[in-house]
Amino acid sequence: MISEEKVKHIADLAKLNVSDSEMGKYQQQLTDILTEIDKILKVDITNDEIMISPSDNRNMYSEDVIESHISKADALKNAKRVKGDYIVVPKVIE
């Protein structure tokens, strides 16, 4: 089973907190999924080609014309704290 430290590291990558009471559950469940995932490492594939998407579209260009899309008022409509034309966030520089 993966360690508590590893669960904390993984949660941190996903920007999530894991409480002490949930730790055991996550250790078990993440271990179960990661064990399952390890199966693909054993598959022997000689071909080096990859597939990222089923779409075969290539270089889709659009005309260079100005169109209106989303208004400022609409763009700010769902934000919780707005001041003028800005969304208020916590200070990120010292």
Add this chain to the structure above:
Amino acid sequence: MRYLDLDIKTINEKLKNKEIKPIDLVNEAFDRIEKTNLNCFITLNKEEAIKKAKELEGKEVDNILFGLPIAIKDNILTKDLRTTAASHILDDFIPIYDATVITKIKEKNMIIIGKTNMDEFAMGSTGETSYFGNTLNPIDNSLVPGGSSSGSAACVAAGITPLSLGTDTGGSIRQPSSFCGLVGLKPTYGRVSRYGVIAFASSLDQVGPITRSVYENALLLNVISGHDKNDLTSSLKEVKDYTSLIGKDITNLKIAVPNYYMSEVIDKTVREKIINVINLLKEKGCTVDYVDINYLEYAIPLYQVIALGEASSNLARYDGIRYGLKVDNFKNIDELYKNTRTIGFGNEVKRRIMIGSYILSGENANVYYYKALKLRKEMTDSFKKVLNKYDLIIGPTNTDVAYKLGTKQDDALKSFYDDLLTIPVNMAGLPALSLPVGYKNNLPVGMHIIGNYFEEDKIYQLASFIENTLKGGK
């Protein structure tokens, strides 16, 4: 008599000769919602639906879907109508634009009844991961309706609306359609625009129709298909009339059955129902051969890498700043992110984005993700090889029929294994449909029909033949 229980063609005739009005259909839909209590909907659109129905009274009935009530999965954006993806993190989100598929159904003057319940962010196969409580299966309320398009399937099965839209990333249209005895199609990747669809795994997601019959399914696909400049993965290929091959002779069709789809992992009765259909097709003169498709046994770990990797990236946008839930207890930006996301996401979603973030981090991306992309290519090539020789591939949609609510909820792998037979189709980007072909203990068994790229018309051709032939007998 209830007009909504009639087929769409008949309803359309009655609308045309003014025997009924759209408002009669809307009233019937809301009447049944009140009588059924299946928790199919997260948000109802009653006021707007009535308003729209009244507006339509002055308009000419100019297409076959005119005035019909439709239900929309709650991960498809509807302007000014709350859209939550069944998540606490979006429970007050009001979209500022319509998804392209919504624009298209509005152009046909269909009437949106409400936004259907689903697994949170489409992650699950039972409807039970919804923040708004689980949906009940109308056939038996103690059973799961399937998922993640749980409400979209349940509401059609309950006769609330004749049609609905779902989304399918690993089986989320086909599995609930199968569990509720309906016809559900996941179109070819790129056939339908994903613009305005809340992203789960962008290289797998497709929107598709859930209906009572094959013909009605094709009618809705006709409307939602097509290129969209706002979705650069949408195909430039011309949209066909997907009803055009329905009723055409199927004698010359060549059909493949993957051995894996009929192996011991599939319930015996389910396999018997598929074999019944195979015999029927052989009698009709179709070629039906058993074939091998490589790497199908790795579909689940492959999906876990691809889908969860893409999900972790797509769900990084829920940060408590621009929209959605925002907590008040934070001292800095990192705490704002973490505290919002920890409260806002449910367990299934958290587990999945944790795995996704981990397998894409640092050297893991080379070890897991790159290997998965190679495997995806190999599996897809194996499908292509079969489809070069055969018109269609058939098998069961699921390993078994609908099961009890609350089964194995703590099992982190359960929801993935439900999608064992549907996931490979999303990996390859192929179109596939689920069709009811019989019953096990009074519960519908779904058959899977997989087609070649952009050959949904051929899928409907075969599905319609089977539907007609089985009519009357179970």
